[in-house]
Amino acid sequence: MSERITIALDAMGGDAAPGIVVDGADIARERYPHVDFLVFGRAADVEPLLARKKQLQAVTTFVHTDSVVSPDDKPSIALRSGRASSMRLAINAVHDGDAKGVVSAGNTGALMAMSKFVLKTLPGVSRPAIASYFPTLKGESVMLDLGANLSCDADNLVDFAVMGSAFARSVLGIMEPSYGLLNVGSEEKKGPEHLHEASSILRSVDLPGAFHGFVEGDDIGKGTVDVIVTDGFTGNVALKTAEGTAKLINQFVRESFKSSLLASLGYLLARSAIKKLRVRVDPRRYNGAMFLGLNGIAVKSHGGTDALGFANAIGVAVDLYQQGIIEKIEAGIATLQRDPPKAKIATG
Amino acid sequence: MSERITIALDAMGGDAAPGIVVDGADIARERYPHVDFLVFGRAADVEPLLARKKQLQAVTTFVHTDSVVSPDDKPSIALRSGRASSMRLAINAVHDGDAKGVVSAGNTGALMAMSKFVLKTLPGVSRPAIASYFPTLKGESVMLDLGANLSCDADNLVDFAVMGSAFARSVLGIMEPSYGLLNVGSEEKKGPEHLHEASSILRSVDLPGAFHGFVEGDDIGKGTVDVIVTDGFTGNVALKTAEGTAKLINQFVRESFKSSLLASLGYLLARSAIKKLRVRVDPRRYNGAMFLGLNGIAVKSHGGTDALGFANAIGVAVDLYQQGIIEKIEAGIATLQRDPPKAKIATG
Numbered sequence: 001m002s003e004r005i006t007i008a009l010d011a012m013g014g015d016a017a018p019g020i021v022v023d024g025a026d027i028a029r030e031r032y033p034h035v036d037f038l039v040f041g042r043a044a045d046v047e048p049l050l051a052r053k054k055q056l057q058a059v060t061t062f063v064h065t066d067s068v069v070s071p072d073d074k075p076s077i078a079l080r081s082g083r084a085s086s087m088r089l090a091i092n093a094v095h096d097g098d099a100k101g102v103v104s105a106g107n108t109g110a111l112m113a114m115s116k117f118v119l120k121t122l123p124g125v126s127r128p129a130i131a132s133y134f135p136t137l138k139g140e141s142v143m144l145d146l147g148a149n150l151s152c153d154a155d156n157l158v159d160f161a162v163m164g165s166a167f168a169r170s171v172l173g174i175m176e177p178s179y180g181l182l183n184v185g186s187e188e189k190k191g192p193e194h195l196h197e198a199s200s201i202l203r204s205v206d207l208p209g210a211f212h213g214f215v216e217g218d219d220i221g222k223g224t225v226d227v228i229v230t231d232g233f234t235g236n237v238a239l240k241t242a243e244g245t246a247k248l249i250n251q252f253v254r255e256s257f258k259s260s261l262l263a264s265l266g267y268l269l270a271r272s273a274i275k276k277l278r279v280r281v282d283p284r285r286y287n288g289a290m291f292l293g294l295n296g297i298a299v300k301s302h303g304g305t306d307a308l309g310f311a312n313a314i315g316v317a318v319d320l321y322q323q324g325i326i327e328k329i330e331a332g333i334a335t336l337q338r339d340p341p342k343a344k345i346a347t348g
Numbered sequence: 349m350s351e352r353i354t355i356a357l358d359a360m361g362g363d364a365a366p367g368i369v370v371d372g373a374d375i376a377r378e379r380y381p382h383v384d385f386l387v388f389g390r391a392a393d394v395e396p397l398l399a400r401k402k403q404l405q406a407v408t409t410f411v412h413t414d415s416v417v418s419p420d421d422k423p424s425i426a427l428r429s430g431r432a433s434s435m436r437l438a439i440n441a442v443h444d445g446d447a448k449g450v451v452s453a454g455n456t457g458a459l460m461a462m463s464k465f466v467l468k469t470l471p472g473v474s475r476p477a478i479a480s481y482f483p484t485l486k487g488e489s490v491m492l493d494l495g496a497n498l499s500c501d502a503d504n505l506v507d508f509a510v511m512g513s514a515f516a517r518s519v520l521g522i523m524e525p526s527y528g529l530l531n532v533g534s535e536e537k538k539g540p541e542h543l544h545e546a547s548s549i550l551r552s553v554d555l556p557g558a559f560h561g562f563v564e565g566d567d568i569g570k571g572t573v574d575v576i577v578t579d580g581f582t583g584n585v586a587l588k589t590a591e592g593t594a595k596l597i598n599q600f601v602r603e604s605f606k607s608s609l610l611a612s613l614g615y616l617l618a619r620s621a622i623k624k625l626r627v628r629v630d631p632r633r634y635n636g637a638m639f640l641g642l643n644g645i646a647v648k649s650h651g652g653t654d655a656l657g658f659a660n661a662i663g664v665a666v667d668l669y670q671q672g673i674i675e676k677i678e679a680g681i682a683t684l685q686r687d688p689p690k691a692k693i694a695t696g
Binding site for chain 1: 422483484485495498499530532537539540564565566567568569570578580581582584585586587588589590591592593594595596597598599600601603604605607608610611613614615616617618619620621622624625628629
């Protein structure tokens with residue numbers, strides 16, 4: 001039997017909160033019978049929903065707060081005026097040892113700012129990153145950073161490689177993950193200087209898995225490497241471009257099936273196969289952006305997700321804790337053997 | 349009747365050159381009866397192919413050269429030692445007025461370096477950009493830069509907006525193109541400083557079409573704007589990510605149809621519709637990366653393309669000339685009304 005663990009939930013974050021949070025927790029309760037929930041939100045909104053889920057209620061501690069971080073709040077504002085918000089209290093619960101991880105579908109910038117402020121970055125890590133995983137031709141890959149750090153230097157990217165490798169081993173179950181730096185060409189001389197510097201560091205250190213070198217945008221879908229390392233600007237654009245292209249092609253496929261009577265009939269016959277395809281690329285399967293590099297587990301669910309997606313984000317938090325992501329990242333950072341003064345600057 | 353024009357072709361560039369070049373020119377000859385060809389390459393390789401295409405031969409002037417730019421040549425090497433290469437002679441033909449545009453499927457970096465050296469950038473344009481267009485939910489859009497300039501300042505991006513707008517009007521037939529800056533969020537405060545600066549310039553100048561503001565990665569597939577403006581690093585990653593994702597989803601769809609007997613039968617019925625879909629997203633339809641901002645028309649065909657794709661790249665060169673892309677860019681740059689000293693620095 002697994003040790004019982006508690007996950008803190010921000011009930012008020014997300015387009016359809018608190019409904020998706022409560023329903024998502026109820027799905028996660030069935031999947032993870034050893035998980036308790038510590039739920040923060042407005043009693044008037046949340047308690048009636050919980051009252052209808054007796055089994056969930058039995059494993060849930062609910063804490064009322066009137067304060068909520070709005071989706072439009074700037075991170076700095078949320079940090080200052082959201083000290084009693086459901087989001088902040090859920091993060092505090094991780095810091096205080098009352099929960100092993102926090103999940104919120106709320107304002108990403110606010111969640112990152114608060115998590116960083118409350119949980120702090122791990123020693124030796126200069127900046128936390130946002131990571132997410134997605135389907136590829138070969139299975140699943142993870143990419144980071146997705147927007148926490150718009151521009152990055154070589155050391156930041158090396159940290160991200162450490163964190164991404166730990167994530168691949170913890171959640172994707174890939175014991176020797178390959179990792180690559182996203183660039184405009186795979187040749188060694190291509191691209192900007194800080195990528196060459198990061199590449200040369202990654203060649204010299206002994207991280208679990210294998211450094212592949214540079215990868216290009218089309219390597220993301222190919223699954224050339226298990227971990228794609230890039231700055232937050234490029235990663236954010238690449239992930240959203242991939243999402244947009246997937247939607248475009250799906251729409252083209254749908255239109256094709258509607259374009260003639262024969263095609264419609266063909267669609268009817270192939271329907272169950274096409275449904276399986278939808279499941280395969282269902283964004284809810286890949287819901288949950290992980291904040292890596294913090295001294296605590298924080299998972300950001302997509303704001304527009306439904307209960308199933310939220311349950312999956314809870315699952316990611318459970319996996320991250322049970323697989324010891326933080327210890328894996330600490331061990332990886334230790335292998336970098338940075339000079340102490342440099343490490344000091346990097347953590348400052 | 350259209351004025352007769354000549355297009356210069358580098359017969360030796362591309363994985364399957366010179367075959368695809370000669371066959372591509374023959375397809376283009378049928379489509380554009382008013383076009384003559386000036387073809388540069390090794391006589392021993394090219395002349396036998398031309399001899400088999402009597403109608404093409406009739407509108408073609410062939411010039412022999414032994415020198416060829418190799419796909420692995422660094423741009424600086426190609427520039428120095430490729431002065432008699434088929435690529436260089438084809439570019440020279442545009443500079444000398446012997447051709448209205450040049451098309452090559454050879455080494456991209458060499459083609460850009462030589463084109464920039466021979467044709468020069470247009471007055472007021474600081475840096476030329478590589479542009480390409482692709483299908484979206486709403487039709488077609490163009491994106492630039494795709495890799496000529498890895499990092500860009502605000503003025504570079506403004507230039508690209510001018511060039512992209514001219515391209516959309518010339519080749520895509522969109523008279524009032526909308527254009528946007530690729531960023532990590534659509535809100536005005538998101539992203540790095542140079543994007544804010546570019547945005548504020550674009551709001552203040554009077555370019556044809558409408559400035560939409562910031563767009564995100566998923567707006568590329570949606571077709572939110574007709575022209576997507578970004579630096580060469582981000583644009584290169586985004587375009588390749590989109591290509592990779594399209595291949596991934598296509599592969600998933602193929603596998604779905606093979607997953608059961610019913611699905612296979614469904615595929616048979618829907619086959620002609622699926623074929624139409626393939627035509628719709630056929631990369632050969634979108635073959636041809638345009639070098640914009642130069643004082644002459646240069647089109648880079650994909651190195652791995654076939655004759656049909658090469659013919660399409662020739663078509664793009666013909667369109668660019670006939671729609672007066674260079675005059676449109678000059679007019680756009682003039683509307684920027686930059687202070688003369690600034691313009692001087694920018695062109696330096």
